[in-house]
Amino acid sequence: MKEKEIIKSGSNIAVIVAHPDDETLWCGGTILENPFSDWFVACLCRKNDSDRAPKFQKVLSILRARGEMGDLDDGPDQLPLAMQEVKKAVLELLPQEKFDLIITHYPSGEYTRHKRHEEVSGAVIELWQEDKIRTAALFTFAYEDGNKQYLPRKQASAGIQIKLKEETYDLKYRIITEVYGFPPDGFEALTTPKEEAFWKFDTSLAALNWLEKTRNQ
Template sequence: MRSAIQKKVAVIVAHPDDETLWAGGTLLSHPEWECFVACICRANDADRAPRFAAVMQALGATGSMADMDDGPEQTPLPIPAVAEQVLQLLPYTQFDLIITHNIAGEYTRHRRHEEVSEAVFQLWEQQQLSSPELWYFAYDDDSRSHFPLADPTADIYLPLSPDIYQQKKNIITDIYGFSHDSWEAKITPSAEAFRTFSTVAEAAQWLNRNRILP
């Protein structure tokens, strides 16, 4: 999956590793994209933050991190605060493509994923972020009955080539440093999937059907 079309792409995620787990193969397949990754958590994590910087090099991207609360209690964050943090992280507000979390998350359950999804949609709806396309990660674990899997019914379903998948897996284990028997390494998807929207009305309808918050 390679294209000569150059795009300015924003990938907006909750945690360092989300960009790789859910879209890393897609980014590796498009070296011509000018990609910026905005991550709202863990900027002050002495282990994860420098690894995130190294991952950006491996993905051919640039990125920035913030340090919003990510404690185990998952205390809800105000969506306007998440949206403001996203705007502060991004170098500009006009993109050809924005990619972010599913409104229901990628597995059961992480509130920060849902909050980022909601915030990005509101920014797009209010035209504070501009892009002709908005893509949501499309994965599901069927209420923890299996590891998160790419949804084959999504608008885009991309089985990764062995080479791209190995590059992606190496980022998780060799750069992020997760052991080969860690949850992150075990669930690293070998296919990626996205729900795609070109109008606010279509996206709003889908979000209203699938939203979990509050």
């Protein structure tokens, strides 16, 4: 499915992610190729990070998006957060309750494994089910790493797969390496996908059922 068939011009879209760079890695090309939509990026961690926070603001300018950052704990121990804390953080960052589309993490994350990705996905889906945020559709990122067997790549069966234009990918890669400053031989640069993939949910119940199924795997 091509992006022009799924992102309507003028759509009001929220991208809800755990970290500054997630918005670029997993859906930056889709944002760049749809400049006539109103994009808002809610990033739940690193607001007080003196390195990453200003870089995130520069990236928003390149993406022509608005955004806000939160400061959920993102320490190396990755201690689990209470779901209510994550939900509260999401609601505090969003500028409104209703969107045409919300995009967020896959319930089990994009690679093995990062708790914050999983927690953000679960919080967004539960908030939708509770009618605390409203959207016509929800996309989750669709990537996997074969349980650490290889770098993250699109899930082959993902319902939406977008092959980026060459110039779009080049800009996306430069955001990762030149703005965020990740080394060319590092995880982020090597991972940066040329094809972006998503699962689409039209109802909160369908998304919640998918979440529960994923949690039980």
